[in-house]
Amino acid sequence: MLTRRLVIAAASTAPLFIHDAFAADGDKNDKAAIVPPSIDELLKGAEVLDTALSPDGSRVAILIERLVKEKTEALVVFYDTSGKGDVAKPVRLGQMQVEQVEWANEDRLLIWTRMEKDPKGRPTGMDFYGEFIPIPVRRLVAIGADGADAVVLFNNQKGVLKRQFNLANVVDRMNTDPRRILMQIWDVKTECETLYLVDVYSGEAVFYERGSTFTDGWDTQNGVPVIRYDSNSRGTVVSVYARAPGEKDWKLYRKVRRNELKKLPDLDFVAPTPEPGVLLMLTTDEGADMPTIRRFDTKSMQVGEVFSQDAQRPIDGVFFDEAYNALSVSSVDDRTNHRFLDPKLAAHYKGLNNYFGNECNVRPFDVSRDHKRFIFHVSGPRHPGAFWLYDVEKKDLELLGESRPWLSPERLAPMKTLKVKTRDGQTITAYLSTPVIASDKPRPMVVLPHGGPEVRDTLDFDLFVQTFAAQGWLVLQPNFRGSGGYGKAFADSGRKHWGDLMQEDVEDAIAQVIASGAADPNKIAICGASYGGYAALMGAVRKPELYKAVVAIAGDADLVETLAFSRSEDGADSDTYAYWVKTIGDPKTDKAKLIAASPSERAAEIKAPVLLIHGTEDTIVTPKQSKIMAKALKAAGKPYELVEMKGVGHRDWSDDNWKMLLTKSVEHIRKGFA
Known part of the structure; x- marks a missing residue:
């Protein structure tokens, strides 16, 4: 049986009490007094930011950040296990x-810091074509396990310290060298990503290796680079190079597509192994439906024997220890699951999931060298995230800290899984979140199709979901055909069906919820980002009487232009352009279908007011798309608003960007429901 204790840490001037996010509600909560969170509360910075377990498992570092008298103060709690x-x-x-924090060795702790203002109080950043773009300055500090002897890394490189915004990119903690770590910086003189060996005691950095003009980064084993990634200007086409330990020259292995989540869906090196030059690669075999993890040899550049596979669900990663021993293989169904390779650890993991009611994502986060202590990160629809320490021998579970304790479970909307029957007899999965304030009437509902489209939603904490649910609205997230995470056949079933089949799945999910009596058919809105933005616009075209408001964030509006943009930026012979032709349609043979599936070509059919939001520096979906849609809506005499986020890309939005996005979206939808 698991036991549970709480870690309670206190600083002399700023006491910290870490609450138990998973305590039963019991009678302590007056349901009538429950107040859903505001947007400001949802966006408020986390208090417990990170944790790290020392290699021998004897200490935990807990990183905390608090606002004291309008100033941000930070502390580290060193906890003796x-x-x-x-x-x-x-x-x-x-x-x-x-x-964040990470142990460099048993005695030195690395702390990632961020500064948004210089010593004179001026915002840090740069001028970009007449616009000032805020850019935080990131530095890495190493301190002793007693909090003493702090040094800033790269302190012997005064010019680098002065010029660089980001000096906090650790490539390899180099477990075999307790004194040094491998770091990556952008060399402004050569305009190349560059590797340095950095002493965690003195802070001194020494040049190690330089990439090409196109290099993004490296994968390493014990400080030896074995994989290098070079990409085009948009970052959508990646050349993967391999080099075995002891070799000098890099060899091109493959050119692959990088998706909007900055991942390589066609191959992914998920873990090193104890064998030099051998990595574990996630790839989908020819003719297979689910991905497989295989061994990859950088010397022969051959994909070898199977390490792990699952015929029922896509596996997506490996959790390994500091010696590169694989401990578990992760997969995603409705929740994230880990299959531990050691049956004894598997039993412990099952017990942990049972403890959390089998409703949270329980992810191994850190592990001691002897595998006797683990830190797990636990999150779920009503749990923004918490760190837990687990002692394997004692079966002892301790809460190290919640990220946002003010977002208690009773204030957040629960999410349930729906099995949706489609009009052609298939079954898809959707998630329905219900506001915490009780109601005996059908509720307004916001439909939230995901981006990608070859990704998926899961049962987890979501800012958009909780923001909309806090307004008293249902939130529906359909995993329509064409989504990722269900195997190759399911993703392929959406190819060239952006304007019909994928939209029908969304419509069928809505119809099922309305038929259940939960949703008010006269108050339905749709909101999405990236592909989800396209789905929102196309949904309003197909069902003009259904939707009362539409929000499209960085969405495609003209599919012919989408393909032309990819062709011009990525190259007609690139994997990325080939993927989009296969996924959306061929402009040579499918042009009529592409035009029919383009919301901008059918703007006159839309009845609901449309809110368009787009970053001016978006390189994934060009800002031109929202301008095309705005122009088409204006010409058709339809109500719309176009909001441009200056200097903002496709993702990685700042807190200010998030606040604007959420606030504008809520206001727009509320007006539509009025």
């Missing part, structure tokens, strides 16, 4: 913003 003596020692870092 033995429970003896003064088990929790807080070390105040002062007025700074922090991001």
